[in-house]
Amino acid sequence: xxxxxxxxxxxxxxxxxxxxxxxxxxxxxxxxxxxxxxxxxxxxxxxxxxxxxxxxxxxxxxxxxxxxxxxxxxxxxxxxxxxxxxxxxxxxxxxxxxxxxxxxxxxxxxxxxxxxxxxxxxxxxxxxxxxxxxxxxxxxxxxxxxxxxxxxxxxxxxxxxxxxxxxxxxxxxxxxxx
Amino acid sequence: xxxxxxxxxxxxxxxxxxxxxxxxxxxxxxxxxxxxxxxxxxxxxxxxxxxxxxxxxxxxxxxxxxxxxxxxxxxxxxxxxxxxxxxxxxxxxxxxxxxxxxxxxxxxxxxxxxxxxxxxxxxxxxxxxxxxxxxxxxxxxxxxxxxxxxxxxxxxxxxxxxxxxxxxxxxxxxxxxxxxxxxxxxxxxx
Numbered sequence: 001x002x003x004x005x006x007x008x009x010x011x012x013x014x015x016x017x018x019x020x021x022x023x024x025x026x027x028x029x030x031x032x033x034x035x036x037x038x039x040x041x042x043x044x045x046x047x048x049x050x051x052x053x054x055x056x057x058x059x060x061x062x063x064x065x066x067x068x069x070x071x072x073x074x075x076x077x078x079x080x081x082x083x084x085x086x087x088x089x090x091x092x093x094x095x096x097x098x099x100x101x102x103x104x105x106x107x108x109x110x111x112x113x114x115x116x117x118x119x120x121x122x123x124x125x126x127x128x129x130x131x132x133x134x135x136x137x138x139x140x141x142x143x144x145x146x147x148x149x150x151x152x153x154x155x156x157x158x159x160x161x162x163x164x165x166x167x168x169x170x171x172x173x174x175x176x177x178x
Numbered sequence: 179x180x181x182x183x184x185x186x187x188x189x190x191x192x193x194x195x196x197x198x199x200x201x202x203x204x205x206x207x208x209x210x211x212x213x214x215x216x217x218x219x220x221x222x223x224x225x226x227x228x229x230x231x232x233x234x235x236x237x238x239x240x241x242x243x244x245x246x247x248x249x250x251x252x253x254x255x256x257x258x259x260x261x262x263x264x265x266x267x268x269x270x271x272x273x274x275x276x277x278x279x280x281x282x283x284x285x286x287x288x289x290x291x292x293x294x295x296x297x298x299x300x301x302x303x304x305x306x307x308x309x310x311x312x313x314x315x316x317x318x319x320x321x322x323x324x325x326x327x328x329x330x331x332x333x334x335x336x337x338x339x340x341x342x343x344x345x346x347x348x349x350x351x352x353x354x355x356x357x358x359x360x361x362x363x364x365x366x367x368x
Contacts, residue, residue: 005184008184008187009258012187012254012258013258015190015191015194016251016252019194019251020251020252020255023245023247023248023251024244026241027244027248030237030241030244031241034237048222048227051220051221051222052220052221052222052224052227053220054221055218055219055221056208056209056217056218056221057209057211057218058209058221061205061209061221062205062206062209062210064202065201065202065203065206065209066206068198068202068205069202069203069206070202071195071202072194072195072196072197072199072200072202074195075191075192075194075198076195076196078195079187079188079189079192079195080188087356094335096352096353097339097353097354097355098355099334099355099357100354100355101356101359102356102357102358102359104358105359105360105361106359108359108361109359111361112360160327160328161359162328
């Protein structure tokens with residue numbers, strides 16, 4: 001399970017728990033009031049009196065409104081955020097069969113390709129559906145055509161994977177000697 | 179092949195989030211006189227209290243709504259604990275001569291054993307996902323430094339997929355094959 005899906009599940013469980021708890025407490029309070037018993041958690045008489053005396057411009061009322069907007073926006077962000085894909089599809093023409101390559105392994109693989117170029121000390125890679133970004137570090141004072149060499153090597157190897165969607169390979173070289 | 183519960187989570191979180199944003203924005207608008215001179219009016223005016231007092235059904239309606247919300251939230255909560263893995267698979271269930279049930283673990287073992295025999299494969303994990311009526315298979319193959327990805331793919335296509343089709347007696351097995359490439363070993367695709 002991807003981190004994004006795990007976060008969605010945790011947030012969904014929390015929201016469900018909060019709404020379940022609120023519903024249960026309301027039900028119990030209604031039942032207790034109907035039976036003429038004293039309230040369990042929420043003193044509805046005090047709450048009702050309080051709300052009768054509060055006006056819309058009251059600081060607490062506006063604070064509650066602002067809190068609802070913030071929590072709502074956070075939930076919308078969690079609902080609509082698309083994390084990085086866990087897999088990148090490969091070309092295939094077989095019906096019912098999908099070949100994919102895991103994004104993490106592709107990043108590690110491309111980093112290995114970049115590091116195999118002379119002059120590269122280390123490399124990190126971020127892969128998305130249509131773009132692979134390589135950041136290579138070098139100790140060379142004059143990297144020369146290192147950026148082009150890394151770009152050509154990574155692009156060639158990724159091309160040989162036959163990814164379903166063409167990816168642009170962007171390379172930046174950082175000089176660690178400076 | 180996206181998980182159904184994840185789509186439901188996104189939809190419900192969006193609905194709850196949208197309701198909160200609209201309600202919160204309305205409260206702020208009322209409190210900042212965006213709707214005329216309502217900012218100094220009571221949050222619960224006396225007319226609302228009178229309405230609640232005069233209509234005994236009101237609290238029954240609230241209670242019914244709470245029961246409905248509680249039941250839906252319980253279902254939503256338990257849905258988070260579900261996994262989409264299948265332990266058994268019915269094949270030939272519509273034939274008159276009985277039904278054939280395959281253990282998912284047995285299918286997985288057979289496929290993994292076959293895939294591990296391919297040169298360049300260091301591990302293989304097979305999972306059966308979905309429901310009895312709509313299922314798919316996910317095979318994760320970890321490649322080692324010797325692997326030529328295109329050769330491995332070819333072997334999987336020519337050997338593993340047809341064998342799986344035959345074993346399951348399905349023409350269209352809905353199979354996802356995830357390849358995990360070897361990393362940082364200065365190994366290139368041949």
